[in-house]
Amino acid sequence: MKFFKKVAAASVLLLSAVLLTACGGKSSNGSGDYTPKKLTVQFVPSSNANTMEAKAKPLAGLLSKQLGIPVNVSVSTDYNTIVEAMGSKKVDVGFLPPDAYVLAHKQYNAKVLLQALRYNRTEPDDKTGKKLVNYYRAQILVHKGSGIKNLKQLKGKKIAVQDTTSTAGWVYPAVEMLKHGVNINKDNIKTVQVKGHDQGVLSVYNKNTDAAFVFQGARTLVTKDAPDVMKEVVPIYTTGKIPNDTITVRGDMSKKWQKKIADAFKKIVKTKKGHEIMSSVYSHEGYVNAKDSDFNSIRKYDKIAEELNK
Structure with a gap:
């Protein structure tokens, strides 16, 4: 992608x-x-x-x-x-x-x-904090048994992402990877667009992808379907405030x-x-x-x- x-x-x-405008309708700059x-x-x-x-x-x-x-x-x-x-x-x-x-x-x-x-989120396990905040963070998740421990190891891997206008599902993780020397478009990385951050989590859980870009807390969306998701799917990177x-x-x-x-x-x-x-x-x-x-x-x-x- x-x-x-x-x-x-x-x-x-x-x-x-x-x-x-050409058809006679007012633009939203009216x-x-x-x-x-x-x-x-x-x-x-x-x-x-x-x-x-x-x-x-x-x-x-x-x-x-x-x-x-x-x-x-x-x-x-x-x-x-x-x-x-x-x-x-x-x-x-x-x-x-x-x-x-x-x-x-x-x-x-x-x-x-x-x-x-x-409410703010804290690790481990996407715990809900007690402070109301106007920001959140994105995370890059991997399967616990994948052996992937850092961003460099994402080269050549398959990553589940959201649409390219998704802040947590594309922009922030991709940009911060770039800052760490990993270009999602040039390092033999294959991206798979999924609809919904829950689907990103499940794609890693089911080992359909090696990693996923999601908002912090997305794992909680699938705990009913995957009760052991916190154990099996883990973050290797958390972005700055969004x-x-x-x-x-x-x-x-x-x-x-x-x-x-x-x-x-x-x-x-x-x-x-x-x-x-x-x-x-x-x-x-x-x-x-x-x-x-x-x-x-x-x-x-x-x-x-x-x-x-x-």
Whole structure:
């Protein structure tokens, strides 16, 4: 999997914006006066999409009650699809991981409203801490019996990854490997794209791949199916801090509705039912206001990632 795929995806999104304008539609860089009559909310799959959608669907009723309009909740097929859907105004609100947000902002002027809070993770065994933080980390997992102990030993191996816009499932692990002298595109490494970090964990557990890029804590997603996963699948590397996921709206959303939507999510996550939904879907424990500059570190990593094809 080459980095040019990410560039190509961005080009497709930019072309879509041009076509929208040419056809007489407003781009998402419009006047900022969009008032939704029905709100469309979409998640990106961090685990099995069907299971995730079943968990997320009840959010529609809670949001509808807060906002006073119908709400539709769905799960996208991947990161690029939801960004494009927001750019073409088919999706109003997206639960975007940080790298996808940066792309959506660049291409369509998408507006970040909130950043998720999660409990910190500690090792061993992805234990949940007691501190709420607005960041997380990515890990590179291997099978305990593989003999792989460090990044250098990943040369010539097979790695399960997410889409190239996935911060934890591609960008941060690939960039930090590069910093340690291992180029995922030039060191005879084969990448296998899987959908969902749980599938990345299972690919290592079942020895279908030698390693996987996942967010720290992903092993907990499969403990029911693989009770011994903590013993059999272990991290050999943990990245630096990554800004947490976002709740982002399309670029022409009115400021009044931006505030209404942000306030609604803050209230919902504090209710018993709302917290249960957000915690089960994304491990979100709360939300804080966010601004675009909070994601400048992502932009720095993206720039470094361009070196992967040099």
